Amino acid sequence: MLGNFDFDVIRRALPYLFYEGMTFTLTLTGLAALGGLIFGTALALMRLSGLKLLGRIAGIYVDFMRSLPLVLVIFWFYFLVPYIGQWLTGASRPISVGAFASSLITFIMFEAAYFSEIMRAGIQSISRGQPAAASALGLTYAQTMRYVVLPQAFRNMLPVLITQTIVLFQDTSLVYVLSITDFLGAASKVAQRDGRLVEMYLFAAVVYFTISCIASFGVRRLQARIAIIR
Amino acid sequence: MIEISHVNKWYSPSFQVLTDCTTSVTKGEVVVVCGPSGSGKSTLIKCVNALEPFQSGDILVDGTKVNDPKTNLPKLRSRVGMVFQHFELFPHLKIIDNLCLAQEKVLGRGHDKSVTKGMQLLERVGLKEQAQKFPAQLSGGQQQRVAIARALAMDPIVMLFDEPTSALDPEMVSEVLDVMVDLAREGMTMMVVTHEMGFARKVANRVIFMDRGEIVEDAPKEDFFGKPRSDRAQKFLSKILSH
Numbered sequence: 087m088l089g090n091f092d093f094d095v096i097r098r099a100l101p102y103l104f105y106e107g108m109t110f111t112l113t114l115t116g117l118a119a120l121g122g123l124i125f126g127t128a129l130a131l132m133r134l135s136g137l138k139l140l141g142r143i144a145g146i147y148v149d150f151m152r153s154l155p156l157v158l159v160i161f162w163f164y165f166l167v168p169y170i171g172q173w174l175t176g177a178s179r180p181i182s183v184g185a186f187a188s189s190l191i192t193f194i195m196f197e198a199a200y201f202s203e204i205m206r207a208g209i210q211s212i213s214r215g216q217p218a219a220a221s222a223l224g225l226t227y228a229q230t231m232r233y234v235v236l237p238q239a240f241r242n243m244l245p246v247l248i249t250q251t252i253v254l255f256q257d258t259s260l261v262y263v264l265s266i267t268d269f270l271g272a273a274s275k276v277a278q279r280d281g282r283l284v285e286m287y288l289f290a291a292v293v294y295f296t297i298s299c300i301a302s303f304g305v306r307r308l309q310a311r312i313a314i315i316r
Numbered sequence: 317m318i319e320i321s322h323v324n325k326w327y328s329p330s331f332q333v334l335t336d337c338t339t340s341v342t343k344g345e346v347v348v349v350c351g352p353s354g355s356g357k358s359t360l361i362k363c364v365n366a367l368e369p370f371q372s373g374d375i376l377v378d379g380t381k382v383n384d385p386k387t388n389l390p391k392l393r394s395r396v397g398m399v400f401q402h403f404e405l406f407p408h409l410k411i412i413d414n415l416c417l418a419q420e421k422v423l424g425r426g427h428d429k430s431v432t433k434g435m436q437l438l439e440r441v442g443l444k445e446q447a448q449k450f451p452a453q454l455s456g457g458q459q460q461r462v463a464i465a466r467a468l469a470m471d472p473i474v475m476l477f478d479e480p481t482s483a484l485d486p487e488m489v490s491e492v493l494d495v496m497v498d499l500a501r502e503g504m505t506m507m508v509v510t511h512e513m514g515f516a517r518k519v520a521n522r523v524i525f526m527d528r529g530e531i532v533e534d535a536p537k538e539d540f541f542g543k544p545r546s547d548r549a550q551k552f553l554s555k556i557l558s559h
């Protein structure tokens with residue numbers, strides 16, 4: 087099988103794979119991680135706010151998202167959003183939402199559930215004396231969170247947050263169900279067109295593996311550094 | 317300056333932590349609060365700047381009612397300095413930034429002015445050279461002096477101390493007490509929870525003794541060390557003075 091392994095197919099496809107595919111994958115990963123972190127932090131703050139109703143809503147949301155397979159969420163969201171949009175705006179036809187926007191929103195909503203649990207653990211890891219000291223200086227609740235609690239929670243949780251982002255990076259390949267040209271989508275298109283499944287899927291695997299490995303290695307170095315500072 | 321009258325506080329319906337506490341601290345006065353562990357000293361002092369709520373009674377700070385829902389608590393707290401047992405410096409900020417944060421965000425002071433003020437206070441507590449370090453790089457005694465400077469940077473009208481030296485190695489206690497003694501001699505109004513009776517003898521005007529959530533003794537220093545009226549205070553004193 088490997089006897090007629092054609093490296094040239096890969097070489098010729100490289101510009102397409104990286105300029106188009108990988109650019110999309112990294113953009114989606116970056117934006118989804120950022121959005122998921124912001125939304126997830128908001129969810130974590132809701133759960134820790136001490137306000138029962140707010141906490142319940144966030145809790146139900148997180149549990150709901152975490153009990154659904156991601157691929158289903160992507161799929162349903164893509165088909166449902168135009169109708170939800172129509173219903174919300176009262177338009178006469180379904181609102182068209184691009185595949186990119188749809189998948190980005192899906193990933194933000196889905197990842198937020200995971201990031202919120204990480205941030206919640208991070209916030210809880212900070213001793214109660216810290217917010218007390220901030221309040222005693224006259225900082226408001228919002229200022230205490232923004233300048234004292236969240237920066238520390240984020241720092242403490244950085245390794246876990248990056249690890250979760252690596253998972254997200256791999257999960258973005260699921261957008262293939264919307265026939266989007268992410269890195270895997272691009273590889274798969276070339277594979278189909280040239281009839282070179284082995285080469286392209288093997289190459290795709292190597293690329294995902296390498297990037298994830300380098301990132302994990304980075305996380306371990308980071309963990310070691312954080313351990314020294316504390 | 318601080319008026320505490322008939323304060324009652326429960327942590328749960330079956331556990332009353334403060335019982336009918338009444339006392340006051342006038343301007344320029346230094347009041348030391350002592351008593352056995354768990355007697356409610358920390359809780360009482362935290363009620364003064366509303367870090368802990370209480371169910372009945374009143375506390376006035378400079379005429380402002382702490383337990384009035386309409387009181388702007390952040391504003392009130394910014395005028396009441398507080399020093400904690402475990403320092404509670406912000407570990408992710410440099411020393412100088414620890415001193416500037418609240419000046420800038422709460423008082424709205426400009427950055428340069430805050431830094432100038434911060435450096436002045438660091439110099440005063442003998443730590444100017446440490447301004448660019450992080451809290452974890454300082455010894456406990458140094459951290460506590462920074463914490464005092466941080467509170468002073470807000471130009472407080474009164475300072476609260478909750479066992480500021482009890483988490484310190486013995487050889488570092490005096491460097492912190494020296495700063496506090498200076499502060500007292502300059503006329504700062506202070507309410508200090510501590511077991512450092514040497515400090516009390518040196519600068520306190522009055523000593524309050526608490527036991528099981530009650531203020532058992534509230535007397536001028538001379539009277540308190542001369543002849544405490546209650547058995548409990550007497551026992552407590554002989555215990556801590558014996559070592």
Ligand SMILES: Nc1ncnc2c1ncn2[C@@H]1O[C@H](COP(=O)(O)OP(=O)(O)OP(=O)(O)O)[C@@H](O)[C@H]1O
Pocket residue numbers: 327333351352353354355356357358359360
């Ligand atoms: N958040 C809380 N919830 C319930 N009980 C509490 C809480 N904080 C303190 N307590 C209890 O209230 C009592 C008084 O606590 P407090 O910290 O005021 O005592 P203290 O006099 O400062 O003691 P120490 O000398 O050990 O600091 C203790 O029995 C303590 O266990």
Ligand SMILES: [Mg+2]
Pocket residue numbers: 357358359478479
């Ligand atoms: Mg205490």
